Amino acid sequence: MGRHFLRDDDLTPSEQREVLELALELRRDRYKVQPFVGPKAVAILFDKHSTRTRVSFSTGVAELGGYPLVIDAQNSHMGRGESVADTARVLERQVSAIVWRTYGQDRIDEMAAHSSVPVVNALTDQFHPCQILADLAAIADERGGVGALAGLDLAYVGDGANNMAHSYLLGGATAGMHVRIGTPDSYLPDPAVVARAEEIAESTGGSVTVTSDCDAAVTGADIVATDTWVSMGDEAQKAERMEVFLPYQVNDRTLELAAPGAHVLHCLPAYRGHEITASVIDGDQSLVWLEAEYRLHAQKALLSWLVDR
């Protein structure tokens, strides 16, 4: 059975390190590994819209020597109700890996349960683990390597109940970081995810803090991350969200509270003036564009690592 990557804690701390090291290596030497030469096909499935994920996975598979097979659900039988299990059984016979952006985590878990080839979570409602790999790789590259991640203070502020917050909790704890979530009490992260992150942090020397005090979350932080306040599927509550998250905006004052030279992350798309100000995302301390670039390198590293298992 192949290894899958469905949530951030599917990689152990040392495995995560291996993947991140390879990601940094691939930024320097883009064609260093070629596991899909043949070319072998990788199915990249989308139930939801995507820009960065579509481009980075397609380009990445091609650079790994393979053939990216991009499938939109509405244009395939999956969109007409073919079961996840049946889809997995068909795909595993023809492709070398399956990448999927979908809704509930249960769907990707089911795909993995029926697939002998690696299944990669390219975003679910609960987790966005490929994004966190890219974030960690970008930080590592900027700060002197993967080993430098351990001990960093990473603050995520905004919607604490979303997939990015959950993935920062698990992925950050795996990297040995001190993960702080600053979010309103009505948007707390899933307690099960927090508990799991605490368990991981125990073994890696990291820690987990969840607070509604945004200033406390960002004070002294080495990394400040945020995400759009209105994620895909949340559009109905837009007005309410705008109001409740306003105190969690990442702006110039946030940077004054954070550690000197702190870096800022945003997984994009960004709404300037809402969750982040233009002065910050377009400023010197923004790592956003390197972060976006690292989607490519990190996902290539992950795919290559998975098919080698």
Add this chain to the structure above:
Amino acid sequence: MGELSSHGEAGLEKGRVETQRYEHALMATYGTPMRALVRGEGSYVWDADGNKYLDLLGGIAVNALGHGHPAWVNALTQQASTLAHVSNFFATEPQIALAERLLDLAHAPSGSRVFFSNSGAEANEAAFKMSRKTGRGTVIALEGGFHGRTMGALAMTHKPAIREQFAPMPAGVVFVPVNDADALRAAVTAAGDDLAAIIAEPILGEAGIRPLDHEYLALIRTLTHRTGALMILDEVQCGVARTGAWFAHQLHGIQPDVMTLAKGLGGGFPIGAVVAFGERAGTLLGKGEHGTTFGGNPMGAATALATLQAIEDEGLLANAKSVGQHLRERLESIPGVIEVRGEGLLLGIGLAAPAAPDVAQAALSAAFIVNPPSPDTVRLVPALNLTTAEADTFLEWFAGYAARHPFVPEGDR
């Protein structure tokens, strides 16, 4: 192997005469030399009396390829007969190629630069001067750390016995205990905006081959980033494939701002290097702000290039790892050995008693060259192409020695 070949009166006399001449002509800084050596081949050396020794010290981690490696000899002789020295007013191909190779092996980002020196101490002097160029004055160094005996390097070296008589030292250096995160944080806080650099050996050599914890190295990286200070790693002893990785920090997945190299780099030819990572560190020293006459001359650069090439061609990273692991496993099972520290072929045998000088002396009599960096540590830093069979001859002798001379802790005597 195991016992010296018998030698007659005349041979014994020859060695004795050499040491007497030495003592009358050279300063006593190194005391009386243990033997006068005349020849080397691979991992073996011969003394003036014709005795053969297995060299597990490698000129203190210098002879990465052993003695007389053909590719190294060829590179040196070819270069000597082509262009031996021109000063740093002129560029030479070997020097440029070596700098490029080091940047490549270190995965250094764009803007990174190399400075060549003659030795490890001078590389650390350059790094020290770079820290001053940040406009800040405080350098944090580690207790037990050793960075050399020139004045700047000595200022960053902890051992009071080798410092005190040369006071006053260049100012601004504070020492913190090794692997103590709280003490490091406190020192960084105390230094405030004046913190220029933190310097550390990833594996402390003279302190007895003591590795820094992964978490501690990561903390140095985090704190230097947070404060804008330089992270200087002294890889003079642990760099250049010694640990089974090209550089010891690569075992931890971190990258410093400055790395110093020497010892193994030239495979026996004196050369040191400072690798500055990234544009900021790479441009700290500008025109006229530092220099050396001999540093990176064509012969040194050519032999270093040949050394790096041979390490790669002959798979010596893997050999250092596997022979190192073999030594470690066997040594750990010898009674009285409480731990084996280090990585690859940079090993410290930790003894239960401060008997390391006795072990080194007995080993020499039995035709093995090792040395004690601290009273309870025997250091093994042989050629990176040492074979398992060669290692086994030492293991066999050492196991026998330990059986005859149990290492009893001082308190239990």
